[in-house]
Amino acid sequence: MFTQFGSTAENFSKASTMVFRIGTDAHLYDDPDDVSISPLLDSKFDSEKCEALKRLLALIAQGLDVSNYFPQKRSLLMPLCYLIDVQVVKNVASQSLEVKKLVYLYLLHYAERQRDLGDPNPLVRAWALRTMAGIRLHVISPLVLVAVRKCARDPSVYVRKCAANALPKVHDLRLEENATAIIEIIGILLYDNSPGVVGAAAAAFASVCPNNLPLIGRNYTRLCEILPDVEEWGQIILIGILLRYVIARQGLAKESIMLSLCPEDVSHDKSGSDFDTNSLEMNKTYEMSSGIQEHELAAMVSRSYLEGPDKYLSHSTNADVMSSELDSSRFTSSKSDDDMKILLQCTSPLLWSRNSAVVLAAAGVHWIMAPRKDIAKIVKPLLFLLRSSDASKYVVLCNIQVFAKVMPSLFTPHYEDFFINSSDAYQVKALKLEILSSIATDASISVIFQEFQDYVSDPDRRFAADTVAAIGLCAKRNPQVANTCLEGLLALTSPKSVNSTSGSTDDEAVVLVQAITSIKDIIKQDPSSHDKAIIYLAQNLDAIKVPVARAMIVWIVGEYNSIGNIIPKMVSVILRYLARSFPSESIETKHQILNAAVKVLLSSKGEDFHTARSILSYVLELAKFDLNYDVRDRARILRKLLSCFYVSSSGLEEESSQKSENNELPLLLAEHVFGEKITSSEMVNNRFYLPGSLSQIVLHAAPGYEPLPEPCSLTELDIIEGMKISEEGPTQVGSYEVDNSDVDSGSLNEEGSYSYDSEDSITSSRGTDNTNEGAAREADNTDSLINFSDVGKAQKEIEVSEENDFHGELMSKGALESWLDDNPSSSQNVPEMDNERSSSARISIADISKRIRPKTHMLLDPAYGNGLRVVYKYSSKASTISSSLVSVEVSFENCSSEPISKLFLTDEDSGMSSESLDQTSPTDESSLQSEKEVPTLVPMEEITVLEPGQTTNRIIQVRFHHHLLPLKLVLWCNGKKNPVKLRPDIGYFIKPLPMDIDLFSHKESQLPGMFEYTRRCSFTDHLTELTDDKDGDGSSIKDSFLVICESLASKMLSNANVYLVSVNMPVAANLNDASGLCLRFSSEILSTSIPCLISVKLDGKCFEPLNASVKINCEETVFGLNLLNRIVNFLAEPAVTS
């Protein structure tokens, strides 16, 4: 294909190069190797590499071998991976040689088109996906799966369709861990709105999990409705799936042919129909072709539809038992059952499809499920298909053949359609003949027979022979025409016709043999009425030279030697003639002559008996010395068997008794030889496969053939389970995002656990988390670059702001400020919310100092520390040693009954030696600063003795260096060490930075854009207090606002070392609306003194959980984000009820 494309492309591009040279790569096709590619590939410029790659592609397109460039893979791949932004490539780049080769090939083919799965052009996305799925490597299958999952939610129909198509490819890799995910995606895609996608999904379903019928469950009706709109190839598969589902769910249809499985209903069903009389008539005359057999056939067909090949083999011995096993409870009426009705309804328009496979599939559904009287619907469309190509004609005919065998009445009026065209292929002709002979009825037989006569003179003798066989079959089925048939057949064997063709090929012999076989069959039906034919044949024996034909005639003569009046008289003459020609006969004929002689002998009487005996002995004598051992053996056996005739020919009494005894044996023998042949032709295909399947054409179970599922094997439970799966579909489709981080991370997480209920939530929550973290990291990266250059400026600012630092505590500062405030109580009259401070703010500040309850953390539980209980809380007090140290207030309590001595806390490392305590104790700032980046502890003074029940507080100072991991400390007590962990709180890595609202807003405006981060959370603390208030006295609106502000501010101040700058309230304060309430806090980072501004805005009703939006403006982005997370976390925490 590539070669072709290449050459045409080359031609055209050569022509068009002159015109379109600019702006296209067409010139590359002209002479791709005019420039040496290798140096280009090794070039360090991307553009040159690209050029080289394009040239390689052009070479491939022209069918040249570029494998000599492969040694450069290593050097190629790296730039390529860099160039082409595909995850796959990155991941497999370092794998084995083969992988590299594949990646290389893949890149070569698609490098130009492949940018990303996120390309705006859906065609490109689809291509990317198809390419990814095309790489059949286990290493990348999870990635492919991720890509497929993403594309399954793509807005473009084409991409979703390609995603469905990619699923079987992923499945083919046979990775167990992917199976569930694949099935899940199929479930989603089956629920798709676009028919095209559903079709592809159906194909994926059929190839991945054809037996997972619950998946179809809930979608069933929708799938049925969408069926006519699905593209043709999808229709075929979907029809098959739906049929399986209905059979598994509802069982078989009561009115359909499948019913014949139930023996007790058979007779009941048949009565009253015109079909019945017909079959009875046939029944009388010839059993094998009767309606009874037809029924057995139908039963057999339906049984074989349900059974797989293995099962069939095991059941073939006791097939009758099997049929009775199926009780009628497994049947349902297609009239009453909605599912069946829908399927039949939706497939009936498909009978008009232009695609013959669709028509056939739809016909198959009707054949299996439709009520008997409605099956006729499928006839015309099926016959229409006969107008299509030879190959499909053959397939259709194969299926019609089965239908016609089971229900000849269907096709009887349409016999004309099976008339043969000279342009038909031989196989088609043969099939048509077979169908014609099986659907021939009294009414049509004359026309059909006329046709057959024409066929006999067809130049294709093989076909003519088949026609002769078909004539025989027709005569068998319709005894009325047997005579006509016989005449025609005899004419064929007449010396004249035989002579004229004697010179020609073996083909004529085939016709002749077939003619005589047919004659034999006809005679066999009713020997007595066809004695003339036997005589005729015998007369022509001389003229017929074909050994097989001769043998057959001899058999006929021998078999029917006593029929009528003339034959017995002729027999001896014939035998004599045969005996004379015996040596020159063929082996087969010799056998028959021997047999015939014995038969004649056995049935002859008196004078003839002696003649026959002498002839037989003569023949046996000849046979004894025959060249062929088979003939010799046979002669020996016969001689032995018939020895009595020779020994005791005198005793008539004895003879007769022995005769009757021996009578059976040779007859049986002869019967055996020929009887076998006849039955074998009848039993050629007693195995049927589903209509439209490949197995039906080749008449054995083809790989991948699946019989219909067990009727009613699908329970309600399965369906419900299936619904769960499919319910997921719409929600996930709805949440499609162009940004793939959510989907990707979510799906990766899902792979391990496969529980549908929880999965969704996991996906979403983790997804968002990851997005945020990712964003944070990203911002972090970019920021660090910028921050670097800005350091100088930032530090200047800090110097300015540090003037205020001496004011120490937050609370005192707050109180001071509240005194300085002008307007003590005018909260209702606040004209502008931005620069005016409400009175409530001041009140709250005063209150808050009492309400602040810094959270205490357990450092050592009494259970582990021999009754020593150590708790710590972060103190808002500034460190006395250095501004960058965080003070932690640790309180030791002896809960045991014995005094505890020598208590002190050290770093994990330095604490190893207790004697070093004294040296490190007076640590100066410089030594601390020298150990950078490692959290260090300024050791505390030792508590010598702690009496039982006594509590001692100590303040330790720690330098965290912004490390957020727990700090490992060692608590020495009674000379033993207990490892403890100190959890840093970022809320105390800052210290209050007092400022007024104007300065705050000024600084805020200086830190826009990427220095500003916002997160939202809900705040509920105020609720408990508000409800408490309500119970007490009817609190006013103001109070409720106040409560909110108080609770929020106290929460902030309890958890972080910040300064409350202002509390603002909206002007138009509604009764219950807390929206617009804004609290501002300021602080600076301990270590760097970079200011960090926090503002919390509230939104929502007073008596409901409020939405708090926390905004941080800080130059130190990472720190700011961490702080933001911390604030949001503790704000969202429910209040501790004290």
Added chain:
Amino acid sequence: MDEMIDNGFPLTTEPNILRDMIAPPNIVSKMLSVVTGNSSNVSNTLPANSYLDFLLFSGGVLVKCEIFGVVEVNSHLSGIPDLTLSFANPSILNDVQFHPCVRFRPWESEQILSFVPPDGQFKLMTYRVKKLRNTPIYVKPQLSSESGTCRLSVMAGIRYDPGKPIDSIVVQFQLPPCVSSANLTANHGTVNILADKTCSWSIGRIPRNKAPQMSGTLVLEEGLKQLDVKPTFQVGFKIMGTALSGLKIGKLDLKNLPSPAHKGFRAQTDAGHYEVRS
């Protein structure tokens, strides 16, 4: 090809869509796109109606005669046009097959074809008409053989006038394998015997004044006295401007059209499997 099949499963098989998806990489396609781009502004539609007849003769007796017809549509309409095609005599249709764009419901209820046509030419519907009892032309072969040679004469003529001239009549047959040589002449048209023993007699249009006849002798192979197999004659012809099936287009309604469209209609009859057995 890549677009058509993905992993063995048919992906896109509609030729028109395929053409849209992959423009053949040549200058011609570029020219084409310009032309079609223009014509889409003109927006015309042209349903063509052509028929293939399916006939079988045997010894002068008509064995089977049915018509296999195709309604083809060639549409270049802009926007999403909604077309409705109704037939004057839908009852003669024995069976039908539709293009996927045809909606099944209206056909089921009213025998109306309602469809949104894809761009370009496509087969809207194929149908079958049975129970015809007449054919426009006859071909009568006669064979008589004696002592190694066989005399063959074939007559052809018009049985009834369909109203329009019958064009490009061709009679073809396969000489039986036992024929060693043949000498055939015709009083009208030309006779060609090809290497694979196919004899074709192209008559063209049947003249008014005389009946065309082909006659000659076939020399059989050594040892054969007479011809026992009979060749089948295949007849081809073409009638422009009429549909033998008698199917008549009632009317074609167009909806959702930005500009008035040109509607056209033409009919044609071709011989399908027209076979005459000698």
